[in-house]
Amino acid sequence: MAWRMTQLLLLALVAAARGAQPRISQARTDRLNVCMDAKHHKTKPGPEDKLHDQCSPWKKNACCSVNTSQEAHKDISYLYRFNWDHCGKMKPACKRHFIQDTCLYECSPNLGPWIQEVNQSWRKERFLNVPLCKEDWTSMAWKTTWLLFLLVGVAAVWTARPRTELLNVCMNAKHHKEKPGPEDKLHEQCSPWKKNACCSVNTSQEAHKDISYLYRFNWDHCGKMKPACKHHFIQDTCLYECSPNLGPWIQEVNQSWRKERFLNVPLCKEDCQIWWEDCRTSYTCKTNWHKGWNWTSGYNQCPVRAACHRFDFYFPTPAALCNEIWSHSYKVSNYGRGSGRCIQMWFDPAQGNPNEEVARFYAETMSGAGLHEAWPLRFGLVLMLLWLLN
């Protein structure tokens, strides 16, 4: 009876935590039936009749070779030289799950939606946030595991609030200050951030220049960029350099010029729309402005093979512009300005900085809130914990 209650409570907890995570699903076919670019994955999935033991469920269509499936069952195998027994012998019932985990990782052709690029010596891609079924996750069910879960669960429920390390922070990058703070004299388009900014006055001035000290970036790489268009790029630079509200979208990277980047910042759809409209008639030669330039003259020029065309040739839609130009730093939101659910590139500081609320909202969903109203659950969890401790 009590055992059953534990199960139910735990499942409720896990379900609540999962339910709180926002996910937008799209059937992008390039994410279906694919293998990750990693150490042992095949380039494409295909049948493998002889897959070994626990990996055999994937034999109709797999990203692993027979050899990989065999190695997945070994200790300190050729795959990663990983020693499961680093604290004495791992129990067989436990090891089975690690083998199964390895089979899923190596063999599954169905994890495309969760592939992310990484810059690691041993793999170019990884999986991130694969939504593992709750029963698979909880079936390692002996009492100590339950207890651990419950402790973590109680802690999570009790402390459900924004992860403060995601709020009011500056990224570790080329010109960002270490911590945000007031900057009374921020220049022109960057001035909305003056109450609290990650940029220095110098950075805010440089953000308004052509081929500035910041990145030596040449906006006019296909003839003069129209002023109305450049206006948006300056604002984009101000947001990037000055905003202390982008913590939820900071990711580590291994680049020579920065240790962190932004990924998928949910830009308000109107801010993207007007950016695109004002830039449509300017010219460029590339879709991704992060890579592939010719820097021999000290600033970026179009590589020989890249022809200059109107913006709407390289960026047919607003989303193409905002998402692609800085390699997915932005992901245009379906939400609009004032919704509290998307980041505004433009705002009137007289009304405060609307992005503070947005950061709080996403930091909260990322830390498994939505459990705020879970008082009965909290109570149940504590009773269960007391019972287990007995």
Ligand SMILES: *[C@@H]1O[C@H](CO)[C@@H](O)[C@H](O)[C@H]1NC(C)=O
């Ligand atoms: C798998 O391949 C590696 C490298 O080719 C080899 O060292 C290893 O012995 C093979 N494992 C099996 C089980 O055949």
Ligand SMILES: *[C@@H]1O[C@H](CO)[C@@H](O)[C@H](O)[C@H]1NC(C)=O
């Ligand atoms: C990966 O890191 C190496 C070494 O730091 C660097 O040369 C390379 O440009 C990086 N690649 C990407 C895609 O960030």
Ligand SMILES: *[C@@H]1O[C@H](CO)[C@@H](O)[C@H](O)[C@H]1NC(C)=O
């Ligand atoms: C970053 O890349 C360098 C050079 O490739 C490597 O030595 C270092 O370990 C990498 N760091 C991380 C965190 O991947």
Ligand SMILES: *[C@@H]1O[C@H](CO)[C@@H](O)[C@H](O)[C@H]1NC(C)=O
């Ligand atoms: C900003 O600082 C850099 C390096 O200290 C300097 O070269 C540049 O002239 C400064 N820019 C402004 C506008 O003061």
Ligand SMILES: *[C@@H]1O[C@H](CO)[C@@H](O)[C@H](O)[C@H]1NC(C)=O
């Ligand atoms: C890079 O630009 C220089 C001139 O600025 C040119 O001589 C060279 O051929 C260009 N290289 C490539 C790869 O486009």
